Amino acid sequence: MDxxxxxxxxxxxxxxxxxxxxxxxxxxxxxxxxxxxxxALGNFGKLIANRYYPVDIPYALEPGYLSSILDSIQMGYxxxxxxxxxASILAYLAAxxxxxxxxxxxxxxxxxxxxxxxxHETIWTILFVTIVGFGMLAGTMALTMYxxxxxxxxxxxxxxxxxxxxxxxxxxxxxxxxxVFAYGVWPQVKTAFTGILxxxxxxxxxxxxxxxxxxxxxxxxxxxxxxxxxxxxxxxxIILSIIVLVIFSEALSAYMRDKIYxxxx
Amino acid sequence: xxxxxxxxxxxxKQNFSKILKKIxxxxxAILVIFLSVYFIIILDTDWHRIGSGEGILKQLSYFVxxxxxxxxxxIKPAFETFLMACLGTMLGLIMSLPVAWLGAKxxxxxxxxxxxxxxxxxxxxxxxxxxxxxxxxxxxxxxxxLPGILALAFRSVGFxxxxxxxxxxxxxxxxxxxxxxxxxxxxxxxxxxxxxQILPTVIGTIIFEWDINIRRSAVMxxxxxxxxGLAFFRQxxxxxxxxxxxxILFIVGLILIGEVLSHYLRKRII
Numbered sequence: 001m002d003x004x005x006x007x008x009x010x011x012x013x014x015x016x017x018x019x020x021x022x023x024x025x026x027x028x029x030x031x032x033x034x035x036x037x038x039x040a041l042g043n044f045g046k047l048i049a050n051r052y053y054p055v056d057i058p059y060a061l062e063p064g065y066l067s068s069i070l071d072s073i074q075m076g077y078x079x080x081x082x083x084x085x086x087a088s089i090l091a092y093l094a095a096x097x098x099x100x101x102x103x104x105x106x107x108x109x110x111x112x113x114x115x116x117x118x119x120h121e122t123i124w125t126i127l128f129v130t131i132v133g134f135g136m137l138a139g140t141m142a143l144t145m146y147x148x149x150x151x152x153x154x155x156x157x158x159x160x161x162x163x164x165x166x167x168x169x170x171x172x173x174x175x176x177x178x179x180v181f182a183y184g185v186w187p188q189v190k191t192a193f194t195g196i197l198x199x200x201x202x203x204x205x206x207x208x209x210x211x212x213x214x215x216x217x218x219x220x221x222x223x224x225x226x227x228x229x230x231x232x233x234x235x236x237x238i239i240l241s242i243i244v245l246v247i248f249s250e251a252l253s254a255y256m257r258d259k260i261y262x263x264x265x
Numbered sequence: 266x267x268x269x270x271x272x273x274x275x276x277x278k279q280n281f282s283k284i285l286k287k288i289x290x291x292x293x294a295i296l297v298i299f300l301s302v303y304f305i306i307i308l309d310t311d312w313h314r315i316g317s318g319e320g321i322l323k324q325l326s327y328f329v330x331x332x333x334x335x336x337x338x339x340i341k342p343a344f345e346t347f348l349m350a351c352l353g354t355m356l357g358l359i360m361s362l363p364v365a366w367l368g369a370k371x372x373x374x375x376x377x378x379x380x381x382x383x384x385x386x387x388x389x390x391x392x393x394x395x396x397x398x399x400x401x402x403x404x405x406x407x408x409x410x411l412p413g414i415l416a417l418a419f420r421s422v423g424f425x426x427x428x429x430x431x432x433x434x435x436x437x438x439x440x441x442x443x444x445x446x447x448x449x450x451x452x453x454x455x456x457x458x459x460x461x462q463i464l465p466t467v468i469g470t471i472i473f474e475w476d477i478n479i480r481r482s483a484v485m486x487x488x489x490x491x492x493x494g495l496a497f498f499r500q501x502x503x504x505x506x507x508x509x510x511x512x513i514l515f516i517v518g519l520i521l522i523g524e525v526l527s528h529y530l531r532k533r534i535i
Contacts, residue, residue: 023355026348030410030491040406040415047405071309074301081298118520119513120484122396126501127509131324132315136305210394214487217309227400239397246392 056233060241065222069245072218075139076208080201082140083147087113091152095159098167098185100177113156117149121207122214129215139208139216146207151200158192159185191264195257202253209242327506335508339496339515346492346519349410349485350478353417357478358471360418361426368426369433372459383430391423395481396488403489413490417482421474428470432463468534472527479523483516493519 027034059065093099093109124142132138167184175183212220219242226234315321367373368383398419402412441458449457486494493516500508 023352026352030345030348030352030414032409032411032414036406036411040402040411043405044402044415047401051404052401071304074297074304077297078301078305114521114524115517118480118517118524120480122484122487123497123513123516126487126497127328130501131321133311135309135311137310140305206392206394210396213396223397239393242394242397243389243392247388250388250392 051232052236052239054233055240056231056237057240059234060237065219065238065241068212068217068219068222069241071136072208072212072220073205075136075143075211075216075218076201076205079140079143079208080147080197080204083144083204084151084197084200086144087148087152087155090148091156091159092181094152094156095162097162097164098159109152109156113149113152115149116145117153119145119149121146121211125211125214125216134215134217136217139211139218142211142216143204143208147200147204150203151196154196154200155189155193158189158196162188191260194260198253198256198260202249205249206246209245328510330507330510331514332500332505332508332511335496335500335505335511339493339512342486342491342493342496343515343519345410346482346485346494346516347479347523349413349490349492350417350475350482350523353414353482354421354471354475354478356414356418357421357425357474361422361429364422365426365429365433366455369430371434372455383426387423387427389423390419390421391427393420395420396484399485399488399490408489408491410491413482413485413492416485416490417478420481421478425467425470425474429463429467432466433459436462465534469531472530472534476523476527480520483519 027037090109090112093101093105094113096102096106099106099109121142124145125139128138128141132141162185166188167180170184171180208218210220210223212218212222213224214220219238223235223238223242226238364383364386367379368387370380373380373383395416398416399412402415402419406412406415436459440462441454444454444458482492482494483497484494486492486496487498489495493512497509497512497516500506500512
């Protein structure tokens with residue numbers, strides 16, 4: 001017993017030192033100065049205290065900025081609606097148990113969802129800005145892609161967990177594809193659909209506050225301008241307003257999801 | 266329960282108000298759609314700049330094709346992105362341990378004060394986008410991979426510590442009480458009572474967060490931290506569109522590798 005304990009201890013020690021050695025190698029590879037690493041937190045505190053601290057709150061209450069908040073909300077909303085409509089179809093194709101064509105529909109749906117998901121929303125924004133130009137349309141398209149990835153993944157997983165007995169019963173009674181969906185699948189996933197929809201709205205709004213940084217409209221554009229002008233007080237005001245709005249939207253979405261789950265139970 | 270003496274009229278009335286509510290809700294939702302369409306597509310869009318469908322197709326056709334010449338120069342940034350995600354997640358885990366300890370209702374040391382403090386930290390960490398974190402850290406520590414790692418760590422703290430503190434709150438009390446009754450200190454309770462219980466959840470969460478962090482670390486370069494984002498930014502500014510496609514291909518490949526790895530790891534552990 002004692003020996004096993006000792007051997008384990010030695011093994012653990014070796015593993016631990018190997019682990020730290022690997023981290024050391026990673027730091028060397030990335031060219032990170034250790035002094036800089038350990039002084040990072042101090043620098044962060046100094047930066048916040050010296051530059052960002054006197055928050056220019058009146059700037060965040062100017063009408064121009066407030067209307068940009070409205071722009072962001074609209075972008076998020078429209079992107080969500082279009083994205084969810086496309087994503088629902090793709091998710092239905094990408095659910096292994098329900099897909100109408102296993103050969104073509106399943107891989108195509110799956111691939112499109114994974115593709116939309118694996119590219120970050122900011123990269124989508126940059127791509128769409130080069131195609132359709134600066135403005136809210138590019139942002140809406142980027143958010144649409146983001147919603148397809150996010151909503152599609154969650155909803156297709158939900159569809160795969162559907163109770164197939166009910167679906168098969170309806171199908172064996174001679175229902176067509178649409179009837180199967182309307183009477184067999186939809187009642188089972190209705191609550192989950194609404195919950196995921198609200199959650200996606202929350203996440204989409206969070207993304208819409210930032211994509212303006214890369215040329216779409218909304219609050220991000222103001223953020224970019226003030227970052228480039230080194231207006232730290234205004235930047236911190238914008239960041240603070242984003243935090244407040246995101247907390248608000250998160251609380252709202254949590255409340256609504258809670259209410260919906262309670263209603264159905 | 267009032268269900269026994271509920272009359273038919275009451276029921277229909279209730280139903281009616283419910284339907285009315287639904288109608289109002291959907292009307293507002295559709296109105297907001299029209300409003301957004303009006304503001305975004307009609308007022309804000311410069312259709313002249315977009316031109317015809319041909320123009321868009323032409324613009325899209327620039328992106329077709331791969332630039333094989335830059336591929337060798339992308340391997341190091343890809344590896345950098347991967348390492349940034351790993352180190353950022355690890356640092357995030359280290360930082361989230363104390364936050365989770367403070368934020369779990371049943372083990373927090375100073376009652377409501379430390380609990381709400383930790384919850385506030387978690388919320389701030391989650392509600393600030395990774396791009397903003399990266400901007401702040403690029404200002405604080407300069408360019409390179411370090412601000413990316415710190416930004417990812419600060420962004421991950423919220424999610425990881427929230428899950429950990431929730432699983433600490435949900436841990437079985439019996440072993441904890443037993444250790445305490447046998448004279449174990451607070452550390453003993455933590456080490457032998459709580460950690461073995463929450464370990465599977467925590468590891469699953471970390472793998473999940475690591476998977477997301479790969480995605481995030483690919484865009485850190487857009488604001489000055491290193492990795493594939495920087496390569497993307499450069500190709501975009503050089504208007505080398507096939508190069509952009511190549512970088513995107515690398516990003517997608519990296520993320521697919523991460524997804525497969527995380528799927529495999531999670532299956533093995535849970």
